[in-house]
Amino acid sequence: MEKERAPWWLWPNLLSIDAPLVAVAWGWMFAKAWGVVSVPWQLWATLGLVVWMIYVLDRLVDVRREGPAANLEKRHYFVFQSRKRLFPLMVAVTLWCLYVGLFILSRTVVMYGIFVIGLAVAYFAMAMTQSREEHTGILKNSVAGLTFAYGTAAGIHAYSPVVSFGQMIFSWEVLLFGALCAVNMTAIDFWELEGEDKEDASALLGMGTLMVGGAAMFFSLWADDFNKPFFYAILVGAGGLHVLNRMHAKFDKDGRRLWVDMTIIAPVAVYWVWVRFDNSVLT
Template sequence: MLTPLRNAYYLSFPVVLGAVLSNRMAVRLSDVVPVHWATPIVLALVVWMIYTIDRLLDVQKAAPASSTRLLTPRHAFHRQHATDLWRGILAAALLVLVLCFFLPGSVIRFGLVLGAVCVGYVFIVFRLPTRHSALLLKEPLVAVLFSAGVWGSVWVQRPTVSGVELTESLMFMAIAFQNLVLFSVMEQWENPAQPPFSLATAWGIDRCMTLLGWLTLGVVLTGLTLCFITSDRFAQRAALMLAIMSLVLYVIQRFPAYFLRNERYRWLGDGVFWLPALVL
């Protein structure tokens, strides 16, 4: 009964929807002119393509088909449906190409630069050995690229960017980084014998837990401060929502045993990026 929902989760649809909703919050924070209607569609397609390609290359690099049982359920799904997923990526890329004819020039130029960086990142990750030290940059780099797509696609359509917008984008980036480090920690608890190479395996769980606590504190204090220094009511609500998003991730961190069951941490951890819908 839960198969369609689980398949949507394996296909990264929660992340895609979270990117679109977060992008809509960024739009509301900066209302000089309307943001082009194709922007969120292209953003959704590109986020889905990047996440899907990354996982398809992971399973291609990981091991032969006979060792599918060693893969995570999400990666096993991508290996099983690899042909259909590559076709879906091709169709999504063609649709993005068509939509580019409708987008403003500033968004196209921004997308080309960001897209080139993402392609370079995926290529380098695929070529590097499994435990290369450069792979420790994956969590911060993905957080930066994800945040750049959500916020940058709006800013390039604006004449100016306010300090409040910039601050809230940095809060969002910290939350994206918090999400990725938390997932690394949970994956190590989930599979202590053979965890994926990440900041959690390199730094240790205790140091990562400390980092997660400081990220939460920084986001929450910044959000509360913004409520006092800006008179923009929506900016205040957005700042509080970003603080709540960080606190939700902190709750997962505090109760790992509960959230490790049935990968609850992934469902809720990705679901935090839906929370901006509550202030739209």
């Protein structure tokens, strides 16, 4: 069965390049918040490529679980149709990561990478054991959100002069970003429910956005000048998701994906404006 033509603005999602761009952008924010002066370009490239590969793998796992191509969403159908071309690219990305990890990046980055790989393995174990009929759960999306957050922050943290590994693990910046990502992923799943389940899910999602936004506001009151803009950015993202959750019925499935991506991208713009024009924040 032929799928309808995807709108042009959906192609970043189909190509799985929206998540890598988000990871690099938020990685830049972590670098600013933690006072990281210099990050090798190979780390930025590796971050984007690894996120791209994980998202492609995740969609391939979904394709395997969901069955016939006719029942797949556009992003999964694209991966299904392109799988023979994607495998060589994924092999090339794996070789690149091995080369950069062994010969270019610091050993600290590699050690942090092992921690993130452990989270990714836990996520894929949950994804692969999930039945076709079972709907994506909050726990799985929470693991996915934390994996994305730590994956984004860990490599940057390795070049931080002031933040220890333990501080990074329990950093409110990382934890709240992970929570924001988890709510973002859960929203996509919840909005596809029907009937009373959809109403309950919408209420739960609204509560989640308020909790993340409230926590960001609380920590912004006590944060120093370096970290305040980061918490404000989290607040903007949570607020955007809360509004979108109230209005999501006005958009079709593709439109929701566009706007849910915007709720993660918009905070980066807010952060840039804040650090650009606030003299109390070093840039």
